[in-house]
Amino acid sequence: MAAEIKLQKVRKEFGKVVAVRDLDLVVRAGEFLVLLGPSGCGKTTTLRCIAGLERVNRGRVFIAGRDVTELPPARRGIAMVFQSYAVFPHMTVAKNIAFGLKMKHTPKEEITRRVQEVAELLQIAELLDRYPAQLSGGQRQRVAVARAIVMRPEVLLMDEPLSNLDALLRLQMRAELKRLHREIGTTTVYVTHDQVEALSLGDRIAVMRAGEIVQLDSPTQVYDQPATLFVAGFIGTPPMNFLTAQLQAREGGLGLKIGEFSLELPPAWQGKLGEDTERTLVLGIRAENIEVHAQPGEGRLPAEVVVAEPLGATQLLTVRVGDDILKVATDPDLPVQPGQRIGLSLVPEKIRLFDPDSEKALA
Amino acid sequence: MNFRVLRRQTWLYLGASLAAFWVLVPIVFTALAAFTPKQDFYLWPKPVVPRRFSLDTMRFFLNTHGVLNSLLNSVWVALMTLGLTLGVGAPAGYAMARFLFRGREAFRLGILVTRMFPTALLAIPITVNFIRWGLYDTLLGVALIHTAMALPFAVIITTGIFLGVSKELEEAAMTLGCSRLGAFARVALPLALPGLAAAAMFTFVISWNEVFAATILTVQNRTLPAQVLTMLRVSPLYFRFAGGFFMIMPALLFMFFIRRYLFHMWGGATAER
Amino acid sequence: MNWRRFLGTDTLLPYLLLLPTLAYLLVFFLVPLGNAISLSFWGEEGFTAQHFLGMFQDVKFGEAIKNTFFLALSIVPLQLITALLLAMLVNTRFRGSKFFLYLYALPLGISDLAAGLVWLAIFTQHGYLNSILMALGLIERPIYFISYQNVGLTFLTIVLAEHWRATAIVLVILVAGLQMISRDYLEAAEVLGAKRWQKLWYVILPLLKPSLQSALIIRTIFALQMFAVAIALGGEIVPVLAGESYYWYSSYRNPHIASAYAVLLMAISLGMTWVYLRFLRTRPEVTRL
Numbered sequence: 001m002a003a004e005i006k007l008q009k010v011r012k013e014f015g016k017v018v019a020v021r022d023l024d025l026v027v028r029a030g031e032f033l034v035l036l037g038p039s040g041c042g043k044t045t046t047l048r049c050i051a052g053l054e055r056v057n058r059g060r061v062f063i064a065g066r067d068v069t070e071l072p073p074a075r076r077g078i079a080m081v082f083q084s085y086a087v088f089p090h091m092t093v094a095k096n097i098a099f100g101l102k103m104k105h106t107p108k109e110e111i112t113r114r115v116q117e118v119a120e121l122l123q124i125a126e127l128l129d130r131y132p133a134q135l136s137g138g139q140r141q142r143v144a145v146a147r148a149i150v151m152r153p154e155v156l157l158m159d160e161p162l163s164n165l166d167a168l169l170r171l172q173m174r175a176e177l178k179r180l181h182r183e184i185g186t187t188t189v190y191v192t193h194d195q196v197e198a199l200s201l202g203d204r205i206a207v208m209r210a211g212e213i214v215q216l217d218s219p220t221q222v223y224d225q226p227a228t229l230f231v232a233g234f235i236g237t238p239p240m241n242f243l244t245a246q247l248q249a250r251e252g253g254l255g256l257k258i259g260e261f262s263l264e265l266p267p268a269w270q271g272k273l274g275e276d277t278e279r280t281l282v283l284g285i286r287a288e289n290i291e292v293h294a295q296p297g298e299g300r301l302p303a304e305v306v307v308a309e310p311l312g313a314t315q316l317l318t319v320r321v322g323d324d325i326l327k328v329a330t331d332p333d334l335p336v337q338p339g340q341r342i343g344l345s346l347v348p349e350k351i352r353l354f355d356p357d358s359e360k361a362l363a
Numbered sequence: 364m365n366f367r368v369l370r371r372q373t374w375l376y377l378g379a380s381l382a383a384f385w386v387l388v389p390i391v392f393t394a395l396a397a398f399t400p401k402q403d404f405y406l407w408p409k410p411v412v413p414r415r416f417s418l419d420t421m422r423f424f425l426n427t428h429g430v431l432n433s434l435l436n437s438v439w440v441a442l443m444t445l446g447l448t449l450g451v452g453a454p455a456g457y458a459m460a461r462f463l464f465r466g467r468e469a470f471r472l473g474i475l476v477t478r479m480f481p482t483a484l485l486a487i488p489i490t491v492n493f494i495r496w497g498l499y500d501t502l503l504g505v506a507l508i509h510t511a512m513a514l515p516f517a518v519i520i521t522t523g524i525f526l527g528v529s530k531e532l533e534e535a536a537m538t539l540g541c542s543r544l545g546a547f548a549r550v551a552l553p554l555a556l557p558g559l560a561a562a563a564m565f566t567f568v569i570s571w572n573e574v575f576a577a578t579i580l581t582v583q584n585r586t587l588p589a590q591v592l593t594m595l596r597v598s599p600l601y602f603r604f605a606g607g608f609f610m611i612m613p614a615l616l617f618m619f620f621i622r623r624y625l626f627h628m629w630g631g632a633t634a635e636r
Numbered sequence: 637m638n639w640r641r642f643l644g645t646d647t648l649l650p651y652l653l654l655l656p657t658l659a660y661l662l663v664f665f666l667v668p669l670g671n672a673i674s675l676s677f678w679g680e681e682g683f684t685a686q687h688f689l690g691m692f693q694d695v696k697f698g699e700a701i702k703n704t705f706f707l708a709l710s711i712v713p714l715q716l717i718t719a720l721l722l723a724m725l726v727n728t729r730f731r732g733s734k735f736f737l738y739l740y741a742l743p744l745g746i747s748d749l750a751a752g753l754v755w756l757a758i759f760t761q762h763g764y765l766n767s768i769l770m771a772l773g774l775i776e777r778p779i780y781f782i783s784y785q786n787v788g789l790t791f792l793t794i795v796l797a798e799h800w801r802a803t804a805i806v807l808v809i810l811v812a813g814l815q816m817i818s819r820d821y822l823e824a825a826e827v828l829g830a831k832r833w834q835k836l837w838y839v840i841l842p843l844l845k846p847s848l849q850s851a852l853i854i855r856t857i858f859a860l861q862m863f864a865v866a867i868a869l870g871g872e873i874v875p876v877l878a879g880e881s882y883y884w885y886s887s888y889r890n891p892h893i894a895s896a897y898a899v900l901l902m903a904i905s906l907g908m909t910w911v912y913l914r915f916l917r918t919r920p921e922v923t924r925l
């Protein structure tokens with residue numbers, strides 16, 4: 001029942017605002033794809049274009065190979081879970097879930113059976129006679145999901161379905177959505193601006209910015225090999241650290257110079273950084289790939305502690321290297337004071353390099 | 364409860380009751396007058412509470428030539444106005460609540476400007492036109508002009524009502540297999556219904572109360588206010604009091620029914636969008 | 637493109653939905669406006685100021701215009717103050733405040749004619765007020781509240797009746813406006829040490845300005861048009877502009893001069909609105925009517 005979704009040069013404008021800019025995207029059949037990006041980048045609009053709730057200005061939308069660009073939402077074989085849940089307040093939970101089936105003139109017995117089925121799947125069977133006003137936020141959310149999947153849609157669209165839940169419930173529902181997707185296997189497009197959600201749920205993540213997709217990759221790739229400075233700076237808590245570095249050719253390979261500090265690049269970089277080996281680059285490295293030493297020393301990048309935040313399992317340090325500010329994680333027991341000078345060692349294999357002009361990752 | 368809070372409370376309730384008194388007393392007087400026997404009106408000083416309650420005055424009022432008829436006319440005109448107004452205005456209210464389109468702001472302003480039109484300015488030329496169109500002295504004619512007067516309110520009020528029904532609900536219905544019309548009928552309409560009923564009653568009251576246009580537009584087919592107004596100079600006082608009572612009662616009843624929507628309606632009317 | 641799909645698009649649908657209203661407003665507002673102007677400016681041989689001259693020479697004209705202005709000027713501010721007080725009172729949300737609010741809103745449903753008759757029962761020669769004053773021994777003979785000898789008193793009764801009837805609408809607008817003011821602002825002001833009147837003056841009133849403005853405009857326009865209260869209470873003792881328009885049409889059968897009065901009323905309404913918008917400036921995006 002899972003279908004492929006294909007967007008071809010889809011463009012949506014609201015007056016002067018270009019919400020979706022000539023977007024190309026293929027969501028594979030059965031895939032769980034997450035649209036991730038900052039507020040206002042066009043995630044919801046993209047989703048609504050797939051749903052048919054917005055008419056695209058240009059481009060085409062295909063679902064299961066069928067051109068649905070001109071079709072109303074009802075005839076696209078989609079189901080959608082809204083951010084506000086949009087559970088009908090004047091209908092009981094059972095009526096809510098049955099609504100779509102009723103619209104399709106499904107036989108009564110089958111409706112009852114399927115409603116019961118999904119209700120059990122989502123553990124809301126005992127709520128079927130209640131009205132939405134008598135439900136908690138989490139329960140309403142389940143109703144919204146049940147109402148969508150009872151349709152056995154070819155495509156399931158979800159717009160920040162967890163954003164209105166409290167942190168604990170969100171964690172629980174996240175796992176549940178993952179289980180649900182494994183069980184029903186519907187092609188799912190899931191919008192969120194929460195990267196943890198994206199990393200945990202997505203088969204692939206499409207990172208969006210200003211109406212465009214800047215990277216479409218598996219969660220590990222997006223995390224470990226961000227394609228642009230933007231992605232690197234957006235994903236991860238804390239996001240990737242950036243240092244201004246000078247590329248240098250040396251005998252036997254390439255090196256980087258950060259202020260007075262020199263660093264040898266692994267041989268894998270050989271020949272991948274182009275002709276010009278004497279230029280400024282942006283070095284990106286994640287907090288967990290930086291080792292902190294309480295003392296500066298030989299072969300350590302000197303840094304100054306600005307803030308130290310104990311976070312229970314770790315200690316988050318904000319440190320200054322030259323003009324750059326870095327976030328690094330250490331052992332909570334490491335005794336450091338603001339203003340203290342410390343040393344950092346970077347794991348060379350985990351270094352990413354970016355071109356400062358194009359902001360694109362190198363190699 | 365300490366002394367200061369107690370004193371504050373006392374003042375609050377005193378003020379509130381005083382204002383309530385100011386609103387209610389005239390209504391009570393009117394009711395009393397309506398059930399005072401006719402001859403009591405010539406007593407001096409008149410007992411505030413009649414010596415005996417009687418339906419004399421009411422009976423006289425209703426039996427006066429033309430009154431009963433005008434009462435029915437008023438109901439008919441108000442019902443027609445209600446139907447016409449919501450039929451014409453509610454779709455516009457829906458459009459204003461749901462769509463961003465070019466000219467939306469201009470339309471909103473236009474609606475607001477129409478509220479500045481004095482009734483006289485509309486009623487006189489329309490009457491002249493109606494004479495030509497054969498609508499003069501017809502109930503439909505009165506309903507048409509009442510609709511014109513109620514329409515701006517209806518658009519503003521229904522805009523507020525539909526804004527109160529989340530757009531996402533309709534969209535959800537559309538993703539679940541409804542057409543746009545189906546989504547409206549199955550989701551937006553049921554949810555807007557109480558508000559629309561309140562708007563309908565408000566429209567009814569507007570028509571029920573209108574006197575200027577109704578008077579100059581009719582000769583035989585008077586509405587109640589028109590009938591009372593034209594008979595003012597030739598009728599005894601108790602007739603007028605009974606007339607006042609009759610005009611007030613249904614209006615008060617309606618106000619009671621829509622009380623919870625009043626602020627919602629005006630809130631929507633004054634809120635942006 | 638099939639037509640259903642076309643009509644279903646968001647580009648055309650809103651206009652389609654507006655169409656009936658637009659058409660209606662065209663026939664019943666724009667056309668009559670044009671007609672009224674032509675009625676008042678057009679005579680047997682084309683354009684003429686004769687109807688307006690007729691209006692100016694009407695014996696009642698001077699009095700009517702004076703009364704109309706004075707009535708509006710005395711009623712509207714009074715209503716605004718009363719409504720503001722009541723709105724603040726109700727907004728303290730004491731127990732039962734909702735009940736009182738609904739009570740105060742009741743006169744919203746009462747027509748001007750009915751209100752006039754209600755107060756007639758009170759102010760007429762042998763009415764309730766005189767009866768009560770007499771019973772209390774405060775007077776020996778009834779006071780003639782409504783008479784040609786006492787135009788001032790008659791005027792006052794009209795002000796009272798109008799105030800009683802139409803304060804509700806101002807109240808409703810102001811309460812709706814107050815409800816939109818977040819309690820956070822007031823609490824913020826309180827935390828910053830504002831006293832009660834300072835909160836009123838520096839927080840509530842400025843935020844309420846759009847509501848005040850719309851209430852002021854609506855009330856002024858309707859107060860200028862008021863006529864049934866005046867007729868019900870005072871007959872022709874206190875002539876007003878709308879009333880003159882009515883008499884000229886229904887009694888003297890002269891639609892031209894009646895229209896001239898109506899056009900004058902409209903001009904005054906527009907003028908007053910302009911004055912309010914001009915001198916009670918709020919930022920344009922918060923102006924509400």
Ligand SMILES: Nc1ncnc2c1ncn2[C@@H]1O[C@H](COP(=O)(O)OP(=O)(O)OP(=O)(O)O)[C@@H](O)[C@H]1O
Nearest residue numbers: 014017018019038039040041042043044045046193
């Ligand atoms: N109906 C609309 N009318 C006008 N502009 C709109 C409309 N819907 C969205 N936009 C604009 O389009 C852009 C993309 O909006 P969209 O809702 O898709 O963002 P988003 O990525 O979902 O953001 P968020 O995370 O805040 O939900 C924004 O600049 C927004 O202001």
Ligand SMILES: [Mg+2]
Nearest residue numbers: 043044045159
């Ligand atoms: Mg969004």
